[in-house]
Amino acid sequence: MTSMTGVPKQGFRLSQLIYDTRYRSLTIQVVVFMLFMLGAAWLVDNTIRNLQALGKDFNFGFLTYRSGYDIGQTLIPYTNDSSHARAALIGLLNTLLISSLGCIAATVIGVFVGVLRLSKNWLVARLMTVYVEVFRNVPVLLWILIILAIFTEVMPAPNAYRVTDQMLAEGVQPAATMVLFDTIAPTNRYTAIPSIGFSRSLGGFDTSFMPISFNFLAMVAALGLGIFFNRRVLATAKAVQEATGDRPVTWWKSILLLVGPLLAVMIALGFHLNLPALKGFNFAGGLNVTNAFVVLWLALSLYTGAFIAEIVRAGVLAISNGQTEAAFALGLRPGRTMNLVILPQALRVIIPPLISQFLNLTKNSSLAIAVGYMDLRGTLGGITLNQTGRELECILLMMLIYLAISLVISGVMNVYNNSVKLKER
């Protein structure tokens, strides 16, 4: 045995920073960090010098100025006397509204179409394939424009609903009539639907965000109460089922508990529907859902739905045939096989790509400009930017908000994904 003392003891050498794997990663990271900081400093320095050259500054004070423009669809109170910040908030809420409703509709369409595409029905399966391929392979902007054109060309103008005295005398029917027991009037500007009204008001209070009425709070409370008791009933039923094997009939109790308190409160407050009626140029009395919203919603849902359909189909196909056969062997009908055996398993495959489709839909909602739907891009990144000339501030703020929305969506969906993920033991 040779002695180990022959190994020379050396101090730290500079070359170790590169050749010694203990230090190398540190060296690389330091170099990368320095390059990154240099790059960032370079960009910031350029920006400052450019701003100086243009005589501009970087401040968000303009957000408090009067906006001076009107917005077609506002979820919370807004006038042209409100500030630019409020206009941006209106846009943000519109973005959130279209994205959330779009995600829901796209998922429904996607699941429906994805399952139908696997149907044994030749015609339906072909039709669904055509739908998926046509929608997937053409830019979403085209669908938005086409659906907009269809809505403006095909739907009647509000004027077509008008019944004049002369027409009554001559017995002429108006060119268009309202649908669904005279409650809904689709037009080429908006769809007029009934709005909810109460003859008795409990009052309310005003927050700077939006006014909140106690009627609304009372209804929420009643609904919450119903849900709470319904859970209790279901839990009892489950306990009975586990003890005896028989599940007591609960559906009528559930309906009673969920609807009962809400209905009682609504009747007590004098609930009624305000029907839309043609007044002057437009329908009034009800709620006018703008076509910009409907068109964008339809286009985004149909477009994203086609992608989701493919994801659902792939998810269902990924479940091995043995699962279906086993379910059939247990005597489950095809519908229940799908609901109880296939879809729950397919869900694990489906969720991750579904998240990115939801993100895509949210990002695509920024195409609202093509139909004049005032989303975040239209207010903060559109009119406000244009009227104030603060492109740096507006665009950076807009990007940050979109980024935050995306991160929240993927965060929430990831939590959900983890909860349905196969727990490997």
Add this chain to the structure above:
Amino acid sequence: MKKSVFLGTLAAAGLTAGLAAASTLDDVKARGELNCGVNTGLVGFAAPDANGNWSGFDVAICKAVAAAVLGDASKVKYVPTSGQTRFTALASGEVDVLARNSTWTFSRDTDLKLDFVGVNYYDGQGFMVRKDLGVSSAKELEGATICIQTGTTTELNLADFFKSNNMNYQPIAIDSNAEGEQQYLAGACDAYTTDASGLAATRAAFADPENHIILPEIISKEPLGPAVRHGDNQWGDIVRWTLNALIAAEEYGVTSANLEELSKGTTNPEINRLLGTEGDLGAMTGLDKDWAKRAIAVSGNYGEIFAATIGESTPIGLARGLNGQWTQGGLLYSPPFR
């Protein structure tokens, strides 16, 4: 990190990056080409034909400036700009002149650091409605749905007009003129509002122009004019006086037909100074003697350009109105060439 390094190497590689020199005139001369910001497509004012040749009222200004500075009206690169990108394109040096029917306002002139060199079209915002609506005044539009092009001053004017008259309306924002027309024709809005010149142009192209009327109210002042970057006064002077030369030429009766003849010398010293046969006005702005002559030679004087692009003999059919010479009761008034 990647982004900055990427941009860094790009800038280092010097891809088409050139330092904007202090003088726009020198830049344009060195480049041999005038970069002119125009509309992405507005009938009568700026639109490319099937061969990609641009023409229109605003385009004529670009051509005149190119002829004055470079001696060749075809040495123009047209940079189509949208309502959102136009001022940035000018501020960043992407274009030398912005001839994109932009309204001259206080804040644009000061806060956005532009210099409007003059007015080539006095416009105002109006409303167009269907005749069978039975409306004869904009004051009767209470509760109406109004189509409006977003990203322009018209939005603010509209809000102000309805506010001051204590009326309500429902705005439908649209992205381009083409879409506005389609929505309006389909009845998706009761009224379409934009500059009166745009309304006239739009109406003229309808299959049934007689069924639409433009309401008498003009709710705003919209002086449209070419703009240049703030800070380069020499360049501003060149564009300003090229525009003035076109206007003055009409006033003095200089047309593309008699230009050659008049440039041999006339009894009117003002015309002589304008066309460079007397004195040397061109040298004062860094150009040669014949600059104005070349500018007028491209498509004639202001009146000829107007008549050829948007005038009453064209399908757009705009009357001169406010845009007549001051001698004819209009507002066009060129400062003297002296």
Add this chain to the structure above:
Amino acid sequence: MSPTQSDSIAFVRSEMLPQKPAPVSEAGAIRWLRENLFSSPLNTLLTLIGAYVVYWLVTHSLPWLSHSVWTAGSVSECRQIITDTWGADATGACWAVIRERWSQFIFGFYPWQMVWRPVLAFVLLLVAIAPVLFSALPRKMLTFSLIYPLLAIWLLWGGSAWTELVVLAGFVLGWATYVALSKGSTLIAVIAAVLVPILWWKFAAAPTTEVLQNVISLSIPKVSSSDFGGFLLAVTLGVGGIVMSLPLGIVLALGRQSDMFLVKSLSVGFIEFIRGVPLITLLFVASLLLNYFLPPGTNFDIILRVMILVTLFAAAYIAEVIRGGLAALPRGQYEAADALGLDYWKAQRLIILPQALKISIPGIVSTFIGMFKDTTLVVFVGLFDPLKGVPDFVRADFNWKGIYWEPFIFTGAIFFIFNFSMSRYSMYLERKLQRDHH
């Protein structure tokens, strides 16, 4: 056998009976209909609904399509022809606008006499991309694929070919430096291989080009970026974005897989930032903000600026695709590379990346389809995309005011043909890779 038995059987058939046709309900078209369309009440209902949808679509679009006008000078002329031929109430398609303006839908304002250049570039693109997409082709063709980007730039934008050749020389120089120095220290070789080309491009490239240009002129007329439009613009942005984003995407994907905290978090930060914001905001950065971020006075044209942002955008998505490819490789591949004693870069270059990239191709193709569709958004920064930009200025021509559906159908059909064939290819490849795998 007893005789009584044989007597009782009077006749034994010695040949088979001819087969009878199946019952009517179990054969031919009827069976097919029963099985595929009317197998259950629900299916019958679905079939009827589907049939009604088809009927509705056909009856609503067929009259319009059958009343097509191909030769006319304006919309009003079209309307006149339709009224004259098919009666006053007839509506019809006016394809005359496509006939007159099709070149602008395809090429934008690209000078007509030079249109052969983009066409040639497109054909060569197919040649260059073929060996990447079809592994049966000879590998030598990949050399052409590597040269192709510079060739395409020269063909599309024109100017002196020496510029591109000198740029190419820079790459060759870098490679030669690496080979010459890699006998010694790898690190020094890599640094030198990066530095030498940069120095070459920065200092030597411009004079060399000038000298060479003076000796032998290899020039074709220049075409300005602003003349690009229509599908030429869409394809240039889409292909350019994807090709330029590949190297960056690979680096980002490796960075995201890295053990080094800082490198990893920077990569993740970049990828998630880009993927978290809509493309349209990045396009606004290109058109409105990029000038703020670059040294004062820097100014280059909008298409290049858009291309830079599109590249960054694509890089984030490509990085995710390649990360998927890296993750799909069996662990054993990494371990085998380690066992062979390969260092990180050698392992990546020789073992990991070739395999990971190969299985990433379907994903890259899908990303390209998405990018290609998204290029239509450039209309919002004032460029002439084929979907909205070109039709909008065509409609600004007095003759074609009010034309609406025809351009949509035309561009929509082209987009569909492109994307559908690419997505079919990517599916074919996916299936093939799956088969190869097992």
